[in-house]
Amino acid sequence: MKERNYERLREALDRLPTYNSPTDNWAEIAQQLTPPLSERLPSYAPPPAVWNAVSQELDAAPRGRMRSLPFSRILAIAATVLLLLTTGVFLVNREQGPTVSYTYSQEAQPTAVAADWDDDEASFDRARREVLARNEPQLNNLGHELDELTSAREEVKSMLTAYGDDPSVVQQLAEIERERADVYRRIIVEL
Numbered sequence: 001m002k003e004r005n006y007e008r009l010r011e012a013l014d015r016l017p018t019y020n021s022p023t024d025n026w027a028e029i030a031q032q033l034t035p036p037l038s039e040r041l042p043s044y045a046p047p048p049a050v051w052n053a054v055s056q057e058l059d060a061a062p063r064g065r066m067r068s069l070p071f072s073r074i075l076a077i078a079a080t081v082l083l084l085l086t087t088g089v090f091l092v093n094r095e096q097g098p099t100v101s102y103t104y105s106q107e108a109q110p111t112a113v114a115a116d117w118d119d120d121e122a123s124f125d126r127a128r129r130e131v132l133a134r135n136e137p138q139l140n141n142l143g144h145e146l147d148e149l150t151s152a153r154e155e156v157k158s159m160l161t162a163y164g165d166d167p168s169v170v171q172q173l174a175e176i177e178r179e180r181a182d183v184y185r186r187i188i189v190e191l
Contacts, residue, residue: 124150128143131143142183142187149179152176160173
C-alpha cells in the first residue's frame with residue numbers, strides 16, 4: 001500500500017529542528033537510577049516471638065492420613081489401563097494387509113520374417129509379358145493394376161530395409177502381396 005501524501009510528510013519531517021540534549025543530562029539520569037529500589041525501601045525484622053508461634057503451629061498441626069482413592073476411581077483407572085493394553089496388542093498384531101509380490105516374464109523374441117516375396121517374381125514377369133503380347137483392354141487394365149501394386153511393393157520393401165522388420169510395414173507388404181496374387185489369378189483366368 002502506498003502512503004498518501006508521503007512527500008509532504010517527508011518535507012515536514014525534514015523541516016523540524018534537531019535537538020541535542022546536554023551530556024550532563026545522561027549523567028544525572030544514571031545517578032538517579034544508581035541506588036536500586038530494594039535498597040531504598042526500609043526492611044523490618046519480625047520479633048522472635050512471632051517466628052516461634054508460627055513454628056509451634058506447624059509442629060502441632062495434625063498430620064492427616066493419606067487419603068485413599070474410592071473404589072469407583074480405582075475401577076476406572078484399571079479399565080483405562082486395560083483398554084490401552086488391549087488397543088496396543090490389537091495394533092501390534094493387526095493384519096498388515098495383503099502381501100504384494102511382483103512377477104514378470106520375458107516374452108520370446110518374434111522369429112525373423114522370411115522374405116519369400118521375391119520367389120514368385122519370375123511367374124509375375126511371364127504374366128506381364130503375356131499381357132503385353134495379347135494387348136487386350138481387360139488384360140491391359142489388369143496389367144496396369146499389377147504394375148501399380150508392384151511399384152507400391154518396391155516402396156514398402158525400401159521402407160522395410162530402412163526401418164527394419166517393423167510389424168506394421170511387414171503387414172502392409174503382406175497386404176500388397178495378397179492383392180498382387182489376386183490380380184495374378186484374374187490375369188490367369190483371362191488368359
